[in-house]
Amino acid sequence: MTYTARFRVWRGDADGSLQDYDVEVNDGEVVLDILHRLQATQAGDLAVRWNCKAGKCGSCSAEINGRPRLMCMTRMSVFTETETVTVTPLRTFPLIRDLVTDVSYNYRKAREIPSFAPPPGVAPGDYRMAQEDVERSQEFRKCIECFLCQNTCHVVRDHEENKPAFAGPRFFIRLAELDMHPLDAADRRPMAQESAGLGLCNITKCCTEVCPENIKITDNGIIPMKERVADVKYDPVRWIASTIRRRRS
Amino acid sequence: MTQLERHAYDVVVIGAGGAGLRAAIEARALGKRVAVVCKSLFGKAHTVMAEGGIAASMGNVASADNWQVHFRDTMRGGKMLNSWRMAELHAKEAPQRVWELETWGALFDRTPDGRISQRNFGGHEYPRLAHVGDRTGLELIRTLQQKIVSLQQEDERETGDAQARLKVFAECTITRLLTSDGAVCGAFGYWRESGRFVVFDAPAVVLATGGIGKSYKVTSNSWEYTGDGHGLALLAGATLLNMEFVQFHPTGMVWPPSVKGILVTESVRGDGGVLLNSEGRRFMFDYVPEVFRAKYADTEAEGDRWYDDQANNRRPPDLLPRDEVARAINNEVKEGRGSPHGGVFLDVSKRLPADVIRKKLPSMYHQFKELADVDITAESMEVGPTCHYVMGGIEVDPDTQATVVPGLFAAGEVAGGMHGSNRLGGNSLSDLLVFGRRAGIAAAEYVETLPAPPVAADADIDDAAADAVSAFDQADGENPYTLHAELQQTMNDLVGIIRRRGELEEALERLATLKTRAARVSVEGHRQFNPGWHLALDLRNMLLVSECIARAALTREESRGGHTREDFPTADPQWRRVNVVCHLDEPAKHGWTGGIALDRKPLRDMPAELLGLFERTELTGYLTAEELATIPDEAAR
Numbered sequence: 067m068t069y070t071a072r073f074r075v076w077r078g079d080a081d082g083s084l085q086d087y088d089v090e091v092n093d094g095e096v097v098l099d100i101l102h103r104l105q106a107t108q109a110g111d112l113a114v115r116w117n118c119k120a121g122k123c124g125s126c127s128a129e130i131n132g133r134p135r136l137m138c139m140t141r142m143s144v145f146t147e148t149e150t151v152t153v154t155p156l157r158t159f160p161l162i163r164d165l166v167t168d169v170s171y172n173y174r175k176a177r178e179i180p181s182f183a184p185p186p187g188v189a190p191g192d193y194r195m196a197q198e199d200v201e202r203s204q205e206f207r208k209c210i211e212c213f214l215c216q217n218t219c220h221v222v223r224d225h226e227e228n229k230p231a232f233a234g235p236r237f238f239i240r241l242a243e244l245d246m247h248p249l250d251a252a253d254r255r256p257m258a259q260e261s262a263g264l265g266l267c268n269i270t271k272c273c274t275e276v277c278p279e280n281i282k283i284t285d286n287g288i289i290p291m292k293e294r295v296a297d298v299k300y301d302p303v304r305w306i307a308s309t310i311r312r313r314r315s
Numbered sequence: 316m317t318q319l320e321r322h323a324y325d326v327v328v329i330g331a332g333g334a335g336l337r338a339a340i341e342a343r344a345l346g347k348r349v350a351v352v353c354k355s356l357f358g359k360a361h362t363v364m365a366e367g368g369i370a371a372s373m374g375n376v377a378s379a380d381n382w383q384v385h386f387r388d389t390m391r392g393g394k395m396l397n398s399w400r401m402a403e404l405h406a407k408e409a410p411q412r413v414w415e416l417e418t419w420g421a422l423f424d425r426t427p428d429g430r431i432s433q434r435n436f437g438g439h440e441y442p443r444l445a446h447v448g449d450r451t452g453l454e455l456i457r458t459l460q461q462k463i464v465s466l467q468q469e470d471e472r473e474t475g476d477a478q479a480r481l482k483v484f485a486e487c488t489i490t491r492l493l494t495s496d497g498a499v500c501g502a503f504g505y506w507r508e509s510g511r512f513v514v515f516d517a518p519a520v521v522l523a524t525g526g527i528g529k530s531y532k533v534t535s536n537s538w539e540y541t542g543d544g545h546g547l548a549l550l551a552g553a554t555l556l557n558m559e560f561v562q563f564h565p566t567g568m569v570w571p572p573s574v575k576g577i578l579v580t581e582s583v584r585g586d587g588g589v590l591l592n593s594e595g596r597r598f599m600f601d602y603v604p605e606v607f608r609a610k611y612a613d614t615e616a617e618g619d620r621w622y623d624d625q626a627n628n629r630r631p632p633d634l635l636p637r638d639e640v641a642r643a644i645n646n647e648v649k650e651g652r653g654s655p656h657g658g659v660f661l662d663v664s665k666r667l668p669a670d671v672i673r674k675k676l677p678s679m680y681h682q683f684k685e686l687a688d689v690d691i692t693a694e695s696m697e698v699g700p701t702c703h704y705v706m707g708g709i710e711v712d713p714d715t716q717a718t719v720v721p722g723l724f725a726a727g728e729v730a731g732g733m734h735g736s737n738r739l740g741g742n743s744l745s746d747l748l749v750f751g752r753r754a755g756i757a758a759a760e761y762v763e764t765l766p767a768p769p770v771a772a773d774a775d776i777d778d779a780a781a782d783a784v785s786a787f788d789q790a791d792g793e794n795p796y797t798l799h800a801e802l803q804q805t806m807n808d809l810v811g812i813i814r815r816r817g818e819l820e821e822a823l824e825r826l827a828t829l830k831t832r833a834a835r836v837s838v839e840g841h842r843q844f845n846p847g848w849h850l851a852l853d854l855r856n857m858l859l860v861s862e863c864i865a866r867a868a869l870t871r872e873e874s875r876g877g878h879t880r881e882d883f884p885t886a887d888p889q890w891r892r893v894n895v896v897c898h899l900d901e902p903a904k905h906g907w908t909g910g911i912a913l914d915r916k917p918l919r920d921m922p923a924e925l926l927g928l929f930e931r932t933e934l935t936g937y938l939t940a941e942e943l944a945t946i947p948d949e950a951a952r
Contacts, residue, residue, distance in 0.1 A: 094571020
């Protein structure tokens with residue numbers, strides 16, 4: 067089953083425009099296949115980022131008919147043959163050209179999260195953890211860093227001014243992953259609230275909806291982190307205890 | 316002189332997969348300033364696609380496991396053509412490399428007593444693969460990526476600059492290594508985003524660019540796998556070893572066409588899945604070769620019992636090394652017992668409960684559901700061989716990963732020797748860690764020995780720049796996409812799983828024509844993020860590598876591991892003693908358009924203590940009479 071589809075693709079930089087293409091579509095193909103066909107036949111210089119084409123690397127993120135998705139995991143069969151398929155770059159990040167954006171914001175945020183703190187005195191090979199205890203963090207480590215959650219989050223999507231103070235959903239689950247790690251020796255709750263901007267999230271769950279790995283970002287990551295932060299911040303006994311500890315050290 | 320950006324480092328690592336990142340971490344830990352240069356974004360390297368696990372004889376599940384057994388399995392898998400020294404180092408050091416990952420934050424699946432769980436895999440005598448579901452490669456890359464971030468955080472605290480001693484140059488392609496008096500002095504490349512040129516001045520370069528799969532039409536490899544490191548090494552005067560050995564993973568997806576080649580992890584079989592032909596028969600029982608017969612079940616009942624009781628049963632032949640399984644599938648399809656889309660069936664739905672499948676093989680469940688509308692908990696998958704890995708690669712010193720070019724090192728898939736003629740599943744991720752670290756150490760130590768770093772000649776840089784943009788000056792030339800498609804078809808049809816003299820000769824003729832046409836390739840547009848231009852440059856490396864594979868395949872007149880000659884169907888013990896080594900003829904004069912020349916070099920003899928790990932009767936399947944005569948009888952050993 068082959069047909070000709072109408073594609074509308076963003077071309078150029080921020081001053082560019084949508085351009086129409088008529089392009090062949092075959093049975094079982096995904097949106098990325100169609101863009102590759104465009105490159106090979108009509109637009110040799112069409113800039114597209116991609117790697118594995120199997121939903122594992124998180125490189126080919128874009129907005130397809132307005133919805134943030136991986137191009138390699140969006141089958142053409144979800145559209146009707148007469149429907150125009152519009153492909154635009156991620157809106158939250160500065161556009162470089164065509165479908166490629168500057169995602170360096172995410173790499174800067176990654177460097178702001180304190181790394182895993184190994185438990186003192188435990189030699190390599192002596193780590194012991196129960197499967198049920200590692201599973202909570204393992205869910206977050208499924209993240210393929212496609213940054214669709216970062217792109218869709220309304221705190222930064224049209225609010226460049228929030229970016230310096232807001233790490234975004236991807237890094238909230240990184241904080242949650244470390245906080246729930248059975249052997250991590252650091253306390254990440256103050257950081258989550260103070261510099262990562264966890265308080266700016268008002269749990270609309272848009273991030274969870276677009277996650278191609280089906281990670282329950284909000285329910286399993288952000289909300290438990292908010293509760294943990296609240297424990298320290300608002301429980302009077304803990305507040306006094308932490309104040310005393312801080313003075314002693 | 317060419318306008319360009321210039322950076323000076325002690326060590327430049329090309330490639331940001333498992334081997335490259337591990338090398339960079341080690342060189343930085345030894346106090347060197349290190350740059351990692353990669354074609355994609357940081358954290359997207361092909362390593363993320365590894366599914367099954369990391370092989371290391373930790374003995375967490377089977378306490379009888381140890382490095383000697385792992386070494387023996389690796390050599391058997393490679394049909395004894397491996398660099399025994401690399402296989403030995405690999406087996407000995409893999410457990411430490413895995414444990415070290417835990418101290419950097421990796422979270423592997425656990426045993427009931429809280430240790431790292433280990434799973435079964437083809438060719439491994441014991442359950443040996445540390446894993447995280449079926450996304451182990453992602454865990455590996457993320458752990459190394461996060462370790463690099465933690466080193467950058469240390470540097471930021473100390474110097475105020477996170478990237479003072481370790482910097483990742485992402486989306487940057489290296490097109491040429493720079494040399495001075497035959498020794499490495501840097502690398503020339505361009506930013507993919509802007510097309511601007513960049514020179515790295517560095518006395519030591521570690522190549523960790525991975526494989527070559529994009530030269531084939533059906534492959535599990537990503538676009539990055541264009542043999543760049545192989546090409547760069549040849550142009551710098553280094554040599555490639557045993558390039559004829561290409562692994563076709565037995566189980567790639569075969570339908571729909573757009574996903575043809577995408578990997579279906581071996582864990583499906585390790586966890587209980589079985590291969591069936593169109594008659595519903597478990598055909599692998601018909602394909603157990605003589606050398607493996609004693610180790611594999613000969614009835615379905617015994618094979619099935621093995622999953623629960625490995626001490627008293629032999630493993631099912633579905634778990635034979637990959638080359639055996641790929642050839643068997645190929646033959647079933649050829650003889651008309653294939654599935655509707657030209658593969659065979661792989662079924663786990665009747666073997667395990669649905670919830671266990673979703674738990675143990677989550678990304679396989681997801682992949683088939685989303686891309687093929689197949690629910691693997693209810694129906695069989697259709698699978699067939701896909702180009703997956705190249706065992707051959709840059710010839711290196713087994714202890715230091717040094718190539719024949721001073722200052723040039725290679726680790727991971729781009730390096731040759733470790734896996735012999737066929738790699739066992741799980742041995743790749745451990746290879747990256749063991750030899751990535753060793754390359755990092757050796758590169759750092761090499762830099763120490765130099766009184767002053769060598770400097771690139773301006774003329775060489777100008778030449779590299781002119782060469783990189785030549786496709787823009789060519790009007791109405793060849794389309795790089797068309798040439799790439801023809802190359803892939805040629806390699807798939809003529810240098811695939813089963814090879815024949817006539818077809819290999821035809822392949823070489825076609826490759827020669829493609830090479831001439833590639834010199835006239837033209838690209839449209841400008842240099843900013845231009846995929847047509849990127850492909851035009853990658854194409855040169857793919858053509859060089861393809862020629863090496865075809866020439867080496869024509870030279871080796873036997874069948875062994877990932878190289879099967881229909882006209883020479885058996886393994887020849889005389890050929891087991893031979894490494895086929897390629898080099899580029901006068902690279903300084905002809906560049907990538909030069910010819911490939913071949914040499915035959917003898918393998919080093921395995922020392923007695925390693926030979927002693929094998930029973931003499933097993934060795935008779937591999938060694939020449941002359942070699943066997945030097946080995947004492949069982950009683951005397």
